[in-house]
Amino acid sequence: MTKQAKGTKRNQSNLIAFLLLLIIVGIFVLLLTEYNKQPEDADVYIQAGHEGRIFGNTGSVSKYGREIDWTVIVADEATRILRDAGVRVIRAKADRKRVSHIKLAVSIHFDGSQHACKTGASIGFNHASDRSAAKEWKRLYRDIFPFQWMKDNFSKNLKYYYNYRYTVASDAELVLELGEMSCPAQARWLSPRLEYLGAVVAYFMAERIGVSGVDKPRFRP
Ligand SMILES: [Zn+2]
Known part of the structure; x- marks a missing residue:
């Protein structure tokens, strides 16, 4: 050759x-x-609002912290407690584009307002069947959160939350706005209690799906 x-x-x-x-x-x-x-199956679904985003809607920011950091702390703590109790948790970032079949889904957020202290805690959902879980969350969180509440679905982002299409929940899918971080009084109350709030979310979810062994965390005034 x-x-x-x-x-x-x-x-x-x-x-x-x-x-x-x-x-x-x-x-x-x-x-x-x-x-x-x-689709992925689990017992519950916990999304940390805005997590993983570097552009687009990256959440509220105030001098007390960034929403994107706070939601992760709450979601991680709730996930840890539930997994310890044997609950199967899908822990989702903001843009997990995979359908999840679960009993209960929550998305954690903190509100930001152009005019400080105009809002407070609120809840979002898109279906009548979510109402009973929404009511139960309000009953629980009202006793804890010492500031004002907004009407259910008071914003478009709550009523038409983009992520509802990825969660198929047999009980409910809820957006939990835990307070307004641009309001100094609320932010000062919220920021040292993020892990505690995670424990409250875990307790709520366990109760809701009938899992025992997750205690109601001690109230931190
Ligand atoms: Zn948010």
């Missing part, structure tokens, strides 16, 4: 190897996409 012929042959096998690699990567990506389209 001439030098030239050898070189051509090598080029051909390189090309074939490259094409094979391309096909393997393609199949892998396809399988992964298909897998992510499969």
Whole structure:
């Protein structure tokens, strides 16, 4: 064989190897996409509002902290307590685009208002069947949160929350606004109690789905 012929042959096998690699990567990506389209089952779903975003709606910011940090602390603590009690939790970031089949879903948020102290705690839901869980949350959190409440679904973001389409809940799916972080009095009350609020959320969810072993956390005035 001439030098030239050898070189051509090598080029051909390189090309074939490259094409094979391309096909393997393609199949892998396809399988992964298909897998992510499969709905996931669990007992509950806990989303930390805005988590994982670097642009778009990245949440409220005040001199007391960033919403994106606070929601993670609350969601993580609720998740930890529930998992310790044997509850299967899907712990979701803001843009988990996979359908989840659960009993109960909550999305954790803190409100921000252009005019400080115009809002407070509130709740969002999009279906009449969510109402009983919403009521129960309000009953619980009203005793704890010492500031004002807004009407249910008082904003478009609460009523038409983008993430409702990814949660199929047999009991309810709720957006929990835990208070207004742009209001100094509320923010000062909220910021040292984020883990406590996670424990309150865990207690609420456990009660709601009938799991024992999650105690009501001691009230921290
Ligand atoms: Zn938010």
